[in-house]
Amino acid sequence: GAVVSQHPSWVICKSGTSVKIECRSLDFQATTMFWYRQFPKQSLMLMATSNEGSKATYEQGVEKDKFLINHASLTLSTLTVTSAHPEDSSFYICSARVAGGPLPTDTQYFGPGTRLTVL
Amino acid sequence: AQKITQTQPGMFVQEKEAVTLDCTYDTSDQSYGLFWYKQPSSGEMIFLIYQGSYDEQNATEGRYSLNFQKARKSANLVISASQLGDSAMYFCAMREGGSNYKLTFGKGTLLTVNP
Numbered sequence: 001g002a003v004v005s006q007h008p009s010w011v012i013c014k015s016g017t018s019v020k021i022e023c024r025s026l027d028f029q030a031t032t033m034f035w036y037r038q039f040p041k042q043s044l045m046l047m048a049t050s051n052e053g054s055k056a057t058y059e060q061g062v063e064k065d066k067f068l069i070n071h072a073s074l075t076l077s078t079l080t081v082t083s084a085h086p087e088d089s090s091f092y093i094c095s096a097r098v099a100g101g102p103l104p105t106d107t108q109y110f111g112p113g114t115r116l117t118v119l
Numbered sequence: 120a121q122k123i124t125q126t127q128p129g130m131f132v133q134e135k136e137a138v139t140l141d142c143t144y145d146t147s148d149q150s151y152g153l154f155w156y157k158q159p160s161s162g163e164m165i166f167l168i169y170q171g172s173y174d175e176q177n178a179t180e181g182r183y184s185l186n187f188q189k190a191r192k193s194a195n196l197v198i199s200a201s202q203l204g205d206s207a208m209y210f211c212a213m214r215e216g217g218s219n220y221k222l223t224f225g226k227g228t229l230l231t232v233n234p
Contacts, residue, residue, distance in 0.1 A: 002166075032220055043210065043224045044164070057219070091162055097220050106152050106171070106214065108222060110164035 003027050004096050006111035013084055014119055021079045021114045023094030029074040030096035034108060035067070038091045050077045084118045091115050122146065123211050123225035130230050132201045139186070140196040140228045142211030148172075150216035153194040155185065158208040158227070167209075170194055201232045 003026040013019050023033055032051050036044040048069050050056040056069035066088075068080040077096075081088055092115075095108040124143045132138040144153065155167040170178045170185045178185045186195040198205055208229050212222040 034221070038162075043226045046221055046223075049219055049221060093162070093164060095164070095222075106220065107154070107166055107169055108220070109166060110156070113162040113164075115162070 002098065002107075002109040004030075004094065004109050004111040006094055006114050008114060009112060010115040010117075012117045012119065015085050016083055018080055018082045019084055019116060021081075021092055021094075021116075023077045023079070023096070023111050025075045025096040025109070028096075028098050030077075030098065031074070032097040033071055033077040034095045034097075035069060035077075035079050036093045036095070038093060038113075040091075044093065047079075081116065084116070086118045089116055089118045121225075122215075122223045123213055125211055125225035125228050127228045128226075130228055132198075132230065132232055134203060134232055134234050135200055137197060137199045138201055138230065140198070140209050140211075140230065142194045142196065142225060144192050144194060144211075144213050146192075146213065146215050148216040152214040153185070153187070154212040154214070154222065155183070155194075155196045156210045156212060157205075158210060160207070164210070168196065198230075203232050203234060206230060206232045 005024045007022045035047045038044045047062045048056045048058045050069050050071040052071045058064045071077040093113040095110045122145050151172045153170045157165045168178050168180045168183045170187045182199045184197045208227045210227045211225040
């Protein structure tokens, strides 16, 4: 159990275009989803916390108008990188926190990540 | 100040031997959680083990155990009987009380298991 999927797994786009990344919890309901970015050989940096049905909470320094997050249901959150530029190239990973049931509610389960390259 | 410190950028271990990956943390909260994740070269973050601050016993999950020393604020990961497939990046993370379950990650330790 506790499987999180992400789509696409990789994407290459031209500068100025927008890219949408989907994060789904497949076998559990996720009260909260998180979006991270990770640069090569670095740790994960939290971008925003997304609660179902409410606005996302962004970390300091993250542009909310550039990284649009929508958490429409307990199993789906989307991150849209608007007007992407080469400096937005990174590995984006989502995670989901379990809402209830037999799985530990304190644990975040991660998706496989999306590698974004902006030309 | 860093909240999670992993002092070992890289570690090497022989196959079938045990290895300890260090993690110290800094928090003033009484309620918090500590996690270890494994990140192979594919990039996926794999949950390994969890320790709650009120848990009196060290957590264990198969070959993984967490050596939790609360007074020293350390939460070291012990991997027994290392396997080649254990070669990966390992991250220690902390969830502080009242943080909406946000995780703070350490910089990671790259473990290489030699045959």
